Amino acid sequence: MKDMNKPAADTNGTTADARKRTADTNRPAPRKPALPGRVLRTAGGLSLRLDMRAFAVVVLLVVAALCASVVLIGTGDFPIPAADVLKTLVGNGDPGQEFIVSELRLPRVLVGLLVGAALALGGAVFQSISRNPLGSPDVLGLAQGATAGALVVIVLFSGSALAVTGGALVGGVVTGLLIYLLAWKRGVHGYRLVLVGIGVNAIATAVNGYLITKADLVDAARAVNWMVGSLNGRDWSQVWPLLGLCVCLVPLVLGNARGLRMMEMGDDASYALGVRVERVRMLLMLAAVLLTAAATAAAGPVAFVALTAPQLARRLTRSPGPNLLPSAFMGATLLIVADWASQRAFGADQLPVGVVTGILGGVYLLWLLVTERRAGRI
Amino acid sequence: MIVDSPPEQRAAAPAAASPKRHAVRAAGLLVSLGILVLVALASIAIGAKELSLGEVWHGLFHDTGTYGDVVVGERLSRTVLGLLAGAALGLSGAVLQALTRNPLADPGLLGINAGASAAVVTAITFFGVTSVSGYVWFAFLGAAAVGALVWFLGGSRSATPVRLALAGTAISAALYGYLQAVMIMDNAALGKMRFWTVGSLASATDETIEQVLPFLAVGTVVALFLARPLNAMAMGDDTARALGADLNRTRALSMAAATVLCGAATAACGPIVFVGLMIPHVVRSFTGPDLRWILPYATVLSPVLLLGADVLGRVVARPSEIQVGIVTAVLGGPVFIYLVRRRRTTQL
Numbered sequence: 042m043k044d045m046n047k048p049a050a051d052t053n054g055t056t057a058d059a060r061k062r063t064a065d066t067n068r069p070a071p072r073k074p075a076l077p078g079r080v081l082r083t084a085g086g087l088s089l090r091l092d093m094r095a096f097a098v099v100v101l102l103v104v105a106a107l108c109a110s111v112v113l114i115g116t117g118d119f120p121i122p123a124a125d126v127l128k129t130l131v132g133n134g135d136p137g138q139e140f141i142v143s144e145l146r147l148p149r150v151l152v153g154l155l156v157g158a159a160l161a162l163g164g165a166v167f168q169s170i171s172r173n174p175l176g177s178p179d180v181l182g183l184a185q186g187a188t189a190g191a192l193v194v195i196v197l198f199s200g201s202a203l204a205v206t207g208g209a210l211v212g213g214v215v216t217g218l219l220i221y222l223l224a225w226k227r228g229v230h231g232y233r234l235v236l237v238g239i240g241v242n243a244i245a246t247a248v249n250g251y252l253i254t255k256a257d258l259v260d261a262a263r264a265v266n267w268m269v270g271s272l273n274g275r276d277w278s279q280v281w282p283l284l285g286l287c288v289c290l291v292p293l294v295l296g297n298a299r300g301l302r303m304m305e306m307g308d309d310a311s312y313a314l315g316v317r318v319e320r321v322r323m324l325l326m327l328a329a330v331l332l333t334a335a336a337t338a339a340a341g342p343v344a345f346v347a348l349t350a351p352q353l354a355r356r357l358t359r360s361p362g363p364n365l366l367p368s369a370f371m372g373a374t375l376l377i378v379a380d381w382a383s384q385r386a387f388g389a390d391q392l393p394v395g396v397v398t399g400i401l402g403g404v405y406l407l408w409l410l411v412t413e414r415r416a417g418r419i
Numbered sequence: 420m421i422v423d424s425p426p427e428q429r430a431a432a433p434a435a436a437s438p439k440r441h442a443v444r445a446a447g448l449l450v451s452l453g454i455l456v457l458v459a460l461a462s463i464a465i466g467a468k469e470l471s472l473g474e475v476w477h478g479l480f481h482d483t484g485t486y487g488d489v490v491v492g493e494r495l496s497r498t499v500l501g502l503l504a505g506a507a508l509g510l511s512g513a514v515l516q517a518l519t520r521n522p523l524a525d526p527g528l529l530g531i532n533a534g535a536s537a538a539v540v541t542a543i544t545f546f547g548v549t550s551v552s553g554y555v556w557f558a559f560l561g562a563a564a565v566g567a568l569v570w571f572l573g574g575s576r577s578a579t580p581v582r583l584a585l586a587g588t589a590i591s592a593a594l595y596g597y598l599q600a601v602m603i604m605d606n607a608a609l610g611k612m613r614f615w616t617v618g619s620l621a622s623a624t625d626e627t628i629e630q631v632l633p634f635l636a637v638g639t640v641v642a643l644f645l646a647r648p649l650n651a652m653a654m655g656d657d658t659a660r661a662l663g664a665d666l667n668r669t670r671a672l673s674m675a676a677a678t679v680l681c682g683a684a685t686a687a688c689g690p691i692v693f694v695g696l697m698i699p700h701v702v703r704s705f706t707g708p709d710l711r712w713i714l715p716y717a718t719v720l721s722p723v724l725l726l727g728a729d730v731l732g733r734v735v736a737r738p739s740e741i742q743v744g745i746v747t748a749v750l751g752g753p754v755f756i757y758l759v760r761r762r763r764t765t766q767l
Contacts, residue, residue, distance in 0.1 A: 236756075240759065246748065247749055247752075250617035250742070251745045258609070265602050265603060265613075266603055268599070269600075269603060344596060396600040399597075399599070402593070407572065
């Protein structure tokens, strides 16, 4: 699923391939493959290593995300049974439910799915690049940078919701570029990236605090609400730009997954293996920054999804490497379930989803610490 | 996350320190003290109403109740709190960095700030505490509780740097979610908390200082006495044990001292994160890795940063002011990034 292992089919490659194949046939006994998974070969000479466990995890997560979405659409002040939700989604519902589902709740769920997937994918890329399970965009200042952009619009200009979205997008992208440029010194080393990110994070946090103290109480309340991250009142105008960006960026990220995976072995090794390290890193960082900024612009800086989703996915697939696709689906599922939990636990639209993901994320990390400690792994 | 630099690199400098170098460092410490006195005087003299040095002198030593004397009195408690909180934050940052062998360690990263903040929000919102002297105790308890929790979750007796840092991050993130939930549900809490959570010296009173002074004094003394065993621990656990250091006692005392220092400072003036992260890095760049020098230097230079930032915040936004926590972060951030780029900061 994740690792497309296509031998080069061009003229230069065929001879090498042929030589390799003869070498393979000369080998006395077939060795057990070092990597988990099954190799699929097509008649055309293409081969594909399929990690069955990762594949199953992705399928399960997709199913879970879809089920959670249906349940979430049915949840609210006007509950709708799951069967009716499905009926309405395929176009056979009654008009009242039709309006609630397709105008009010479906866009909210779609924004949730996209935001969760985008945050988690950005998180997986950043964690892999910084080679650090804590090196996710929210720790490295991207979320705070996007927040600063949004707060400038809210506090200084009292701007519209659309302007706030724009401000967050600009803030996130500028912060990402700033971190990359400041961390650049004959290449971007993972550790320098983390440190620079933490420095930028501190500055952005301070700026945000200042903006909130400068605001009047109404604007401050609006700002704090935005800062937690919420899916309340999201409509189709948020879905389309986010979807468009994801359609462009997700294939770009997945296409570079191989390079990213090799880069986890270190810059020198991956360079020797033919990965153009800085180029791949810059492309992936740019994509991750855009994904994170767009997600933050749509829903606010939802805490912990970028941090936990890749780690949870990794634990489910038990596979090394960035686990990009499982992470994305894990993020989508996580956010939808968290939104459902926040509505069930606190009543509709009382507490935004960011509060739940924040608390859940903290509990997850504690659980992780306790279990890992018992297993003696950390 | 944790870069374990080769122990011999860290251990090299103390052994190489000659008497001459000691003299230079002692002189440097005196110079730093001189700078601190100058900054403290500036902190009393500069503000919405400028005072001459003569007026400051008059207010400090011949208080006769003139207008200038009243201003000096107001600014004196603020300056004293800045001195105390700055020293406490810098010292706790230095101790935490040595303890976790982690250049990123900082009271904020280990969740102690968040613990104090959450406790203060709880006090204001649910217990109706309104005065600083009231929630000082809550903040201190919160910091201590989170410190203990981090210590326990980090593996207590077998604590490793990674575990401590992870535990701190986990707890502060969860507390952050709790804080925001409270601030969203209660606009009154938001009105009060938004000024406290950025870190400010503006609300300093003599009462606040009296409340936190005992904790800060004990914490400072304990921290300064930890320099030698922490030095030994820098060479690796086995070497430290061979040198006679009691690892568990040192770890527990370091954590306790850092918690007390940071908790009390946070209680008095809100979470000020960057001082504890930055000053030890700055100090290390000219003292080398010997904690017997780093800790005193950090104690003296951290208030210089904090008071300087406070003065700057008053000058820049006159007649209003920018809170000191914001100024330290905005000033300290670029310096920190510069240090990261210039030196091999991955080594501690």
